[in-house]
Amino acid sequence: MNVYTTDKIRNVVLLGHGGCGKTSLVEAMAYLSGKITRMGKVEDGNTISDYDKEETKRLFSINTSVVPIIWDDVKINILDTPGYFDFVGEVEEAVSAADAAIIVVSGKNGIEVGTKKAWEICEKYTLPWNLCEKYKLPRMIFVTDMDIDNASYRQVVTDLQELYGKKIAPFHLPIRENGEFVGYVNVLQQRAKRWTADGNVEKTEVPEYSKENLGICREALMEAVAETSEEFMDRYFNGEEFSEDEIRQALR
Numbered sequence: 001m002n003v004y005t006t007d008k009i010r011n012v013v014l015l016g017h018g019g020c021g022k023t024s025l026v027e028a029m030a031y032l033s034g035k036i037t038r039m040g041k042v043e044d045g046n047t048i049s050d051y052d053k054e055e056t057k058r059l060f061s062i063n064t065s066v067v068p069i070i071w072d073d074v075k076i077n078i079l080d081t082p083g084y085f086d087f088v089g090e091v092e093e094a095v096s097a098a099d100a101a102i103i104v105v106s107g108k109n110g111i112e113v114g115t116k117k118a119w120e121i122c123e124k125y126t127l128p129w130n131l132c133e134k135y136k137l138p139r140m141i142f143v144t145d146m147d148i149d150n151a152s153y154r155q156v157v158t159d160l161q162e163l164y165g166k167k168i169a170p171f172h173l174p175i176r177e178n179g180e181f182v183g184y185v186n187v188l189q190q191r192a193k194r195w196t197a198d199g200n201v202e203k204t205e206v207p208e209y210s211k212e213n214l215g216i217c218r219e220a221l222m223e224a225v226a227e228t229s230e231e232f233m234d235r236y237f238n239g240e241e242f243s244e245d246e247i248r249q250a251l252r
């Protein structure tokens with residue numbers, strides 16, 4: 001059995017409103033990492049994180065589950081928390097042990113009470129190793145349900161920006177054709193990928209209908225990068241481009 005030192009271990013908590021897709025996201029992570037060979041479904045009661053009898057019966061999370069996932073040489077402990085307020089104690093405990101958070105939002109239902117509560121909890125907690133300084137828990141947003149016809153990624157982004165300002169900057173955009181979710185655009189690299197019939201991913205050109213929205217999201221991303229330092233702010237206003245490495249470091 002591999003032994004991982006502390007610099008190779010990350011604790012990441014999943015937060016969000018009940019039914020937003022946290023447990024399904026854990027299944028996808030586990031499947032892509034090779035931990036499982038078949039993705040389970042909440043409605044079938046066979047997911048790896050909802051293993052308690054009451055959870056499989058009621059079809060929602062009651063306890064926080066820890067799912068260790070190996071990616072490259074790093075062990076990522078995914079903390080899958082309940083979304084319903086009756087079990088907020090489980091959420092508080094998980095957040096207090098986390099290095100970072102992923103707030104899951106349904107593209108169909110949009111911003112919900114649990115979304116705002118998750119953000120507030122992240123604002124409340126400082127990093128465990130820096131309790132003497134007021135650093136807030138790092139977080140990112142993951143939008144689910146993009147395969148549902150009436151899901152709106154753009155609306156989710158707009159609503160989040162209205163709530164939390166320019167710090168909301170999309171990393172990816174969905175590609176939808178004929179009501180189906182067929183791929184995504186990497187905003188940082190300005191490149192697109194599609195899923196093939198055999199389940200693989202292939203590189204492709206950014207669709208024409210996505211380019212305008214890509215430009216808007218790219219600008220939002222650059223503004224977020226510029227606000228990380230005075231040097232970057234000056235370069236941004238002077239019309240200079242940031243390199244990909246500079247963008248990645250600034251976002252971290």
